Amino acid sequence: MKYTQFIIAILICSVLILFCSNNLNAQNKNNIDSILSKLTLKEKIAMIHAQSKFSTPGVPRLGIPELWMSDGPHGVRAEISWDKWEHAEWTNDSITAFPALTCLAATFNPKLSKEYGISLGEEARYRKKDVLLGPGVNIYRTPLNGRNFEYMGEDPYLASKMVVPYIQGIQQNGVAACVKHYALNNQEKWRTHINVEVSDRALHEIYLPAFKAAVEKGKVWSIMSAYNQFRWQYCSHNEKLNTILKKDWNFNGVIISDWGATHNTKQSALYGLDIEMGTGTDGLTHSLKNAYDNYYMALPLLKMVESGEIEEAFIDDKVKRILGLMFKTTMNKNRSFGKMNTKEHHSTAKKIASEGIVLLKNNNSFFPIDTIKKIKIAVIGENATKKMTLGGGSSELKAQFEISPLEGIQNKFKNATVLHAMGYSSGPSIYGEIIPTEFDNKKLKKEAIEVAKKSDIILYFGGLNKNHQQDCEGDDRKSFELPFGQNELLNEILKVNQNVGVVLISGNAVETPWILKIKALIQGWYLGSITGEALAEIISGDVNPSGKLPFSFPKKLKDNSAHYYGELSYPGDSINQYYKDDILVGYRWHDTKKIKPQFAFGEGLSYTTFKISNVGANKKVYKQDDKIIITTTVTNSGDREGAEVIQVYIGKPNSKVNRALKELKAFKKVHLEKGESKTIELQLNLKDLSYYNESISNWELEKGNYTIFVGNSSQNIIKKLNIIIK
Missing domain, CATH: 2.60.40.10 (Immunoglobulins)
Structure with a gap:
């Protein structure tokens, strides 16, 4: 009897929730129609383009607030100045840095993805953000893509399953997720203009499923367009892509341009772009040309509507979508206040890091290392101490703290003597520039070899970093091999001590010519605030590794599908690029063509x-x-x-x-x-x-x-x- 009453109560609650939801949606629709009827054409036009680097204007006379956005697939970015690409130098915008999305994908755990989204959404809400620009779901096609670390791997099904709970977690806080970059932005080199040619089949089977899942299952409230062109139309105002999005998938949210990705007034009006951001790179600071009123969807569009060249109905559709977004975010009276840098957020970041770390090789049970033994452990490599929350482009973070791998090892192995040598230096992390290091790399290498000679165990922390032409927005890597002379350094270390375990800190696959010589290998990703603690718990065995690779490690670059077909397949000829690998991306390529990878998609070892x-x-x-x-x-x-x-x-x-x-x-x-x-x-x-x-x-x-x-x-x-x- 009690069970029957319980079921009836649940059914009644479900009906009430559905009724209230439908009633609220109807009320919001009525409110939107009422507001729209009161807006002047100039006010409508103002709402569909930026007023600052990261905001669009409201309508003060009607009480409609501004809409505020922030970068943040891995944490809420530090405040940026109104008109300049400079930090605003606030003192209260330090946040929790969560692991990069490659690490999240490597957990193969959608429940953790939901936790990630909830925690990140709470931090965005506390920072009074309405739209969080993430997550990224572009497919990992080449290991040279500078932005792969922000995405969810090479498989569309995995990305689809992981992106949905992330979106739901963010949006339950009254903050819109903004899934990016729609679509075919699979490299950074020439991203602002390259024209991508790909079959409809590959488009729908490989490159669109995660976006489709975000819309149909995640009910995402906004989408960010990509920079590149697809069949000679820029993605921000691409008729085919946006028809798929708004008509085939019934997306009722807002399409936001990537910053500076808009190129045409009429196409923007007709082909689905709703908000234009970042046109020109200097806002009001340098010239009238780049001022906000001169955006493509500003005064030029106003004149077209006034002259009758563009119907006002197209503008009304954009404004309705924006108002719909606002009722869920900035005009949502019921959303929480949010919270930031809590113990719960740190715990979530640590869980994701721990479950995402991948053990790839472990000869003779090199890992775990016993914390009781009184041994000498050499921690070698710049990545043992380099801050990885900095750099990388728009995903840079101002973390409240970042525990380095070296700190983690020192704190965990209290009985051991932990020696440290930098080994190599990459130079400062500056977006868009390569700054030479001030260190003498020959001297650093010599010091590392001396430390290796007198140690029992060597933990080499190498890989990539978030410098320009590494794992960084704006350009791709120049080589598949480890940079900064690391292969040579590793070989020299192995000559004096063969008891070496390597921890790769990166968001990309790298060439591993030394793989047969080392005892063990861990893929350590960019793990955010709790980096050192999470790695130390895996290395010590306090946590058993369970991560799986979300992309393949080819043995050599030519084994990768994008590179197999030559330069027209990647990176293109600077004008066109042809996806000649079609549907055979990642493990699909390796399996079908019988090209054995160094490490396979889905691979990952355990201590049991x-x-x-x-x-x-x-x-x-x-x-x-x-x-x-x-x-x-x-x-x-x-x-x-x-x-x-x-x-x-x-x-x-x-x-x-x-x-x-x-x-x-x-x-x-x-x-x-x-x-x-x-x-x-x-x-x-x-x-x-x-x-x-x-x-x-x-x-x-x-x-x-x-x-x-x-x-x-x-x-x-x-x-x-x-x-x-x-």
């Missing part, structure tokens, strides 16, 4: 062992409305707790179209105590196996035989199942 058994499917033959349910038993057969990620890939042998050997279609992270077993289910819809048929401009589910691959990485498949779709 897992057994995957009893893999089965609910049916052998499926009809189109059926669901595929995969069951498997996962057993922790080792001697400590840990977590494994079960991954389900689907392939279509003898397809009538070119396909990848297999594609990720489901995954689940399973936490197990030592000796524990769990039987889990992974479910997918048959429509998820469809391909984009260009001849009908729609998705098609091909009938016939399919193969289900179940494993714990794209290269480590435990079981194959054959099914039939009729």
Whole structure:
């Protein structure tokens, strides 16, 4: 009886919530229509372009407030001056720096993505931001892309599953997420003008799914356009892309241009751009040409509407969308006050960092290192001390604190003698410039070798950093190998001491010619405020690593799909770029072309062992409305707790179209105590196996035989199942 009453109560609450939600939406629509009728054309035009670097104006006479935005996929950016690209030098804008989105993707844990979004949204709300410019979901196509660290890897399914809870977490605080960069912004080199040519099939199967999920499942309130062109129209006012977004996906939010990504008044009006930001780089400070009233969607658009060249209805649609966004954010009377730099936020940042760190090699159980032993540990490498919350372009952060890897090791290994040598220096982190180092790198290398000689264990912290032409906005890396002479330094260290574990701090894959010589390798990402503590807990074994790579590590650059086809495929000829790899991006390329990667998508080791058994499917033959349910038993057969990620890939042998050997279609992270077993289910819809048929401009589910691959990485498949779709 009590159970029945409980169910009835839940149903009543659900109906009331739905009623209130519908009533509120209707009320907001009425309010929007009422406000629109009171706005002058000039006031409407003012609302659709910037008034400062990061704000758009309201309408004071009607009580409509300004709309304030901030960069922030990994934390809320420090305050920027009204008209200049300079810090405002506030003293109260230091924040919690969360791990980069590559690390979040490596957790393969959507629940953590929700926590990330909630915490970040709370900090944005406390800082009185209405729109947070993130997350980024551009597909990892080349390891040279300077901005890959801001994105969620090479697989559209993984990115789709991770982006939705992130958005929901941010927006429950009354702050709009702004998913970026829509679309095909897969490199920084020539990003402001390069014209991307890609098939409709690759567009829909690889490069758009995460954006689609953000709109249809995440209900995101805003989207940021990309800089580049697609089929000779800039993405900010691209007729095809924005038709897909607003009509095919029914996106009812706001399209915001990337800063300076608008190029045409008429196309902006007709092809879907709602807010123009950053046109010209100096605002009011240098010339009338770049003043806000001279933006493409400012006075030039006003004149076109007044002359009858553009219908006012196009402006009304933009203003309605902006007002709709405002009622959810800046005019939302019910949103919380937010909070910043709390213990809960630090805890969330640490959990994400810990679950995202990936153990890639561990010969003779080099890791974990016993904290009780009285040994000499050499911590070598600039990345052991370099602040990684600084730099990187617009994702730079002013963190309240940042625990370095060296600090983390020193605090964790109290019984050890921790020696430190910088080893190399990259120079200061300056956006858009390469500043030579003031250090003598020959001297630094010599000091590192001397430290290595007298140590029992060497922890080498290297990789990339957020300097220009590294993991940084504005340009791509110039080389796949480790920069700043690190390969030579590592080889010299290995000559005097072979007990070396490497920790790569980066948001990109790097070439690893020394991989056979070292004992162990950790991919450590950019981990934010709690970097050193999270790494030390993995290295010491206090936390068992469970991260999985969200992208492939090719052995050499030519093994990557974008680079295989030569310069026209990447980086283009400075005018055009052709995605000749089509749908075969990342592991799809490696699998289908039988090019073995150095480390595979989905790969990651643990300090315990897992057994995957009893893999089965609910049916052998499926009809189109059926669901595929995969069951498997996962057993922790080792001697400590840990977590494994079960991954389900689907392939279509003898397809009538070119396909990848297999594609990720489901995954689940399973936490197990030592000796524990769990039987889990992974479910997918048959429509998820469809391909984009260009001849009908729609998705098609091909009938016939399919193969289900179940494993714990794209290269480590435990079981194959054959099914039939009729």
